[in-house]
Amino acid sequence: MLQSQRRRILIVGGGIAGLAAAYRLSQARRRGLPVDEFLLESSDRLGGVIRTDRAEGCIIEAGPDSFLREKPEAAALARELGLADELIGSNDAGRRTYILHRRRLQPFPESMILMAPARVGPVLRSPLISWSSKWTMLREWLTGRAPGGDPPADDESVSSFVARHFGGGMLETIVEPLLAGVYGGDAAEMSARSVLGRFCDMETKHGSLIRAARVFRTRMESSGERGSIFMTLREGLGSLVAALAREIEPERVELQRHAVRMERAVSDPGVPRYRVALEDGSSREADGVILALPAWASAELLGSLDPVLSEHLAAIPYRSAVLVALVYPESVRARLPQGFGFLVPRAEGRRLLACTFVHQKFQNRAPANRALLRCFLGGADDAEVLAAGDDAVMRIVREELAAILGLHDEPLFARVYRWPRSMAQYVVGHHRRMLAIQERLQHLAGICLAGNGYSGIGISDAIRTGETAARERSRWNCTKKKRLNTEITEDSQRSPRREAES
Ligand SMILES: Cc1cc2nc3c(=O)[nH]c(=O)nc-3n(C[C@H](O)[C@H](O)[C@H](O)COP(=O)(O)OP(=O)(O)OC[C@H]3O[C@@H](n4cnc5c(N)ncnc54)[C@H](O)[C@@H]3O)c2cc1C
Known part of the structure; x- marks a missing residue:
C-alpha cells in the first residue's frame, strides 16, 4: 500500500x-x-480520569475504581490485553452499603435492583423508606402499574419517573444519593430515558418495576449466575x-x-x-x-x-468531582462498619456525597493494618468545593467523617484529586x-x-x-x-x- x-x-x-x-x-x-x-x-x-497511585503499600484509585460486571467491554478488553488473571471482583460476601438517614447509617435494603425491590419484605422493614412510599410501592406491585400514572410519550426526569412508581420518599433516600454518587447529578434534571433506560424498558414490559425486578431475580437464581457486581484489576485500573x-x-x-x-x-x-x-x-x-x-x-x-x-x-452539562483518599491505622479499620461504604442523601444537609471503605470493597487495596477510605464531594449542589485548596478540602472531609462515623482520628496520609467538568449529565x-x-x-x-x-x-x-x-x-x-x-x-x-x- x-x-x-x-x-x-x-x-x-x-x-x-x-x-x-x-x-x-x-x-x-x-x-x-x-x-x-x-x-x-x-x-x-x-x-484521562483513570489514574492509579501507589503509596505506602496502598493502591489508590484517583478516579474510577471499578466497572460493572454486566457491561462486558472493559473486562473483555482487559482479557484481550493479557490481564485475565488480574481481573478481580468486589468482596461481595461483605457487600453492604449504608445510607445516612437522620444522622445514622442504615443498611441499604437487600435485593434492590437500584430502586426496584426484587423482594418486598426487606423494603417494608427498612426505616429508610417512609410509610407513604411503602404504601405506594405495594400499590405498584399489586396493581401492576405506576400509581402516579403512565409515562409521558417522550422523556421525563428521574424524579418524576421514581415518584410515579414509588413516591417521593424512595427518591430522596435511595435514588438521589445513588445517582449523586455515580453522576454527581440532580434527579430533577436527569433524563429517565437516558439514565434509567433499563427501568423504562421494565415499565414498558411489566408495568410494575417490582414485578419486573422479581422476574429478573428469579431468572438470575435459576440461571445460577453468580459473580460480584463490580470488577476491577488487582493492581488498579x-x-x-x-x-x-x-x-x-x-x-x-x-x-x-x-x-x-x-x-x-x-x-x-x-x-x-x-x-x-x-x-x-x-x-x-x-x-x-x-x-x-x-x-x-x-x-x-x-x-x-x-x-x-x-x-x-x-x-x-458536565459536573465536577473532588475525591479524597485517606489512609488510617488498624485501630480505625476495626471500628468501621462492615461493608463497602455509605451514601449521603441531600436531605441530610452534608457536603459529603459518598464514602467507600476501599479495603473492604476490594482485596489487596491496603495492607492488613491500614484502612483506606475514598470520599466524594462536588456534584450538583457543591460546585464551589472544586476551587477550595487542599487544606480546606481536608477540613471539610474530616468534619464530615467525624459527624457521620465519629471518626476523629488523624489520617496517616491523604490525597486530594480534582476532576473538573468530568461527569456528563444526561x-x-x-x-x-x-x-x-x-x-x-x-x-x-x-x-x-x-x-x-x-x-x-x-x-x-x-x-x-x-x-x-x-x-x-x-x-x-x-x-x-x-x-x-x-x-x-x-x-x-x-x-x-x-x-x-x-
Ligand atoms: C471521579 C470519577 C469517578 C468515576 N468512577 C467510575 C467508576 O467507578 N466506574 C465507572 O465505570 N466509571 C466511573 N467514572 C466514569 C468513567 O471513569 C469515565 O466516564 C471515563 O473514564 C471517561 O473516559 P473518556 O476517555 O471518555 O474521558 P476522559 O477520561 O475525560 O479523557 C479525555 C482526555 O482528553 C484529554 N483532552 C481534553 N481536552 C483536550 C484537548 N483539547 N486536546 C487534547 N486532549 C484533550 C484529557 O486530558 C483527557 O485525558 C468516574 C468518573 C469520575 C470523574
Whole structure:
C-alpha cells in the first residue's frame, strides 16, 4: 500500500475512549488496512480520569475504581490485553452499603435492583423508606402499574419517573444519593430515558418495576449466575491504561498537545481533510478525526467548523468531582462498619456525597493494618468545593467523617484529586440532542465522537464508543460522502437499555 493511499486518523484525547480507539486502529493497520493512527493528549499522561497511585503499600484509585460486571467491554478488553488473571471482583460476601438517614447509617435494603425491590419484605422493614412510599410501592406491585400514572410519550426526569412508581420518599433516600454518587447529578434534571433506560424498558414490559425486578431475580437464581457486581484489576485500573499504552507505538502518541481548533484543510475535491490546530501554534492534518473528549471540549474544537453542532455539544452539562483518599491505622479499620461504604442523601444537609471503605470493597487495596477510605464531594449542589485548596478540602472531609462515623482520628496520609467538568449529565431530552448531533455529524464526513458525553458514562461505555469510532474510521471509504457514527444513531433511537444506570 502506498503511503499516500493510507488514511491518516487523528484521535484527540487519551482517556480510555481515545486509547481504545487508538488500539483498535493499530490492530486494523497491522492487519493491513490502510489507516495510520495518531493520538494527541493535552496532559502529560494517558488515561484521562483513570489514574492509579501507589503509596505506602496502598493502591489508590484517583478516579474510577471499578466497572460493572454486566457491561462486558472493559473486562473483555482487559482479557484481550493479557490481564485475565488480574481481573478481580468486589468482596461481595461483605457487600453492604449504608445510607445516612437522620444522622445514622442504615443498611441499604437487600435485593434492590437500584430502586426496584426484587423482594418486598426487606423494603417494608427498612426505616429508610417512609410509610407513604411503602404504601405506594405495594400499590405498584399489586396493581401492576405506576400509581402516579403512565409515562409521558417522550422523556421525563428521574424524579418524576421514581415518584410515579414509588413516591417521593424512595427518591430522596435511595435514588438521589445513588445517582449523586455515580453522576454527581440532580434527579430533577436527569433524563429517565437516558439514565434509567433499563427501568423504562421494565415499565414498558411489566408495568410494575417490582414485578419486573422479581422476574429478573428469579431468572438470575435459576440461571445460577453468580459473580460480584463490580470488577476491577488487582493492581488498579491504571494497569488497563498501561496495557493499552504498550500496544500503541510511542511515536504515534503525542502528550502535552492541546488541540484548540479544527478547520477544513485543502484536499482533493470530495475528499474531506481536516487541520487540527494546537495551543503551541503547530497543527496536524488528517483524513479522519476521532474526538475522544468531554462533549464541551469537542464543542470548543468544532466551533468554527460547525457552530450548530458545537452548540448542541456545549449544551451537554458536565459536573465536577473532588475525591479524597485517606489512609488510617488498624485501630480505625476495626471500628468501621462492615461493608463497602455509605451514601449521603441531600436531605441530610452534608457536603459529603459518598464514602467507600476501599479495603473492604476490594482485596489487596491496603495492607492488613491500614484502612483506606475514598470520599466524594462536588456534584450538583457543591460546585464551589472544586476551587477550595487542599487544606480546606481536608477540613471539610474530616468534619464530615467525624459527624457521620465519629471518626476523629488523624489520617496517616491523604490525597486530594480534582476532576473538573468530568461527569456528563444526561438531562431530560438528551436522546433528542443526540439525534440532532448525529444529524450534524452527517455533514462532517470523517469526524467521529467518542467518550462519556453521549451513550453511557461508565468505563465500559467509554471503551465501546472508542471502539465503535475506530471501526467506523477504519472502514471509512472517502467516496461515500455520508458517514454515520452508528454508535450514536443506535443509542439515540432505541430505548437506551444499556445506558449508564450503575
Ligand atoms: C471521579 C470519577 C469517578 C468515576 N468512577 C467510575 C467508576 O467507578 N466506574 C465507572 O465505570 N466509571 C466511573 N467514572 C466514569 C468513567 O471513569 C469515565 O466516564 C471515563 O473514564 C471517561 O473516559 P473518556 O476517555 O471518555 O474521558 P476522559 O477520561 O475525560 O479523557 C479525555 C482526555 O482528553 C484529554 N483532552 C481534553 N481536552 C483536550 C484537548 N483539547 N486536546 C487534547 N486532549 C484533550 C484529557 O486530558 C483527557 O485525558 C468516574 C468518573 C469520575 C470523574
